[in-house]
Amino acid sequence: MDPLSALAAARLVPVVVLDDAAHAAPLAAALVAGGLPVAEVTFRTAAAADAIAAMAARGDILVGAGTVVTPAQVDQAADAGATYVVSPGLSRAVVERCRERGVLALPGAVTASEVQAALELGLDTVKFFPAGTSGGAAAIKALAAPFGQVRFVPTGGIGPANLHEYLAVPAVAAVGGSWMVPRDLVAAGDFAAITELTADAVALARA
Numbered sequence: 431m432d433p434l435s436a437l438a439a440a441r442l443v444p445v446v447v448l449d450d451a452a453h454a455a456p457l458a459a460a461l462v463a464g465g466l467p468v469a470e471v472t473f474r475t476a477a478a479a480d481a482i483a484a485m486a487a488r489g490d491i492l493v494g495a496g497t498v499v500t501p502a503q504v505d506q507a508a509d510a511g512a513t514y515v516v517s518p519g520l521s522r523a524v525v526e527r528c529r530e531r532g533v534l535a536l537p538g539a540v541t542a543s544e545v546q547a548a549l550e551l552g553l554d555t556v557k558f559f560p561a562g563t564s565g566g567a568a569a570i571k572a573l574a575a576p577f578g579q580v581r582f583v584p585t586g587g588i589g590p591a592n593l594h595e596y597l598a599v600p601a602v603a604a605v606g607g608s609w610m611v612p613r614d615l616v617a618a619g620d621f622a623a624i625t626e627l628t629a630d631a632v633a634l635a636r637a
């Protein structure tokens with residue numbers, strides 16, 4: 431299954447900040463045990479590339495990179511085994527490097543002009559970030575009216591209390607968030623708690 435179809439099937443994308451790459455494999459196991467074999471490992475720490483490699487080596491989880499803002503980071507992510515690359519914003523250089531490396535590009539876009547720029551780059555799915563401060567589900571509905579061919583992955587300020595608002599929008603492919611994988615729980619190695627949070631999120635998404 432291609433990464434976009436797999437993300438759409440999962441409906442949820444855990445956004446991970448890992449301080450220690452040694453936590454990557456047990457975190458992946460916790461996500462899989464919770465019924466969500468998906469992870470977006472952000473390039474917010476120096477552990478990102480090694481963490482992606484450790485998760486990708488398992489072969490049972492869809493691993494992507496987040497917070498990717500340069501072509502060099504695309505290369506680091508692709509070399510480590512990431513199959514998709516998520517960016518806070520829209521960068522032609524990053525999208526084109528993703529295409530050259532054969533990985534899915536999911537750039538951030540929250541305005542009609544940014545969505546149009548993504549279409550011009552040959553994309554039909556964008557990350558709607560920061561969702562919570564950019565009009566939320568209503569804004570996605572508004573954009574989906576003229577851009578019927580575009581699907582959105584909202585992220586930023588989403589959690590159990592508002593998840594359904596976003597999943598109810600037909601143009602939403604999946605929802606990303608860190609609430610399933612709190613940085614402090616990961617750093618503490620509390621992977622049982624991560625499995626519980628993940629299972630709760632999966633059940634909520636299916637409700």
Ligand SMILES: O=C(O)C(=O)C[C@H](O)[C@H](O)COP(=O)(O)O
Nearest residue numbers: 496497517518585586587607608
């Ligand atoms: O930097 C990136 O490329 C990102 O992936 C941004 C993150 O998706 C959001 O910062 C997650 O927002 P929360 O779920 O509210 O913690």
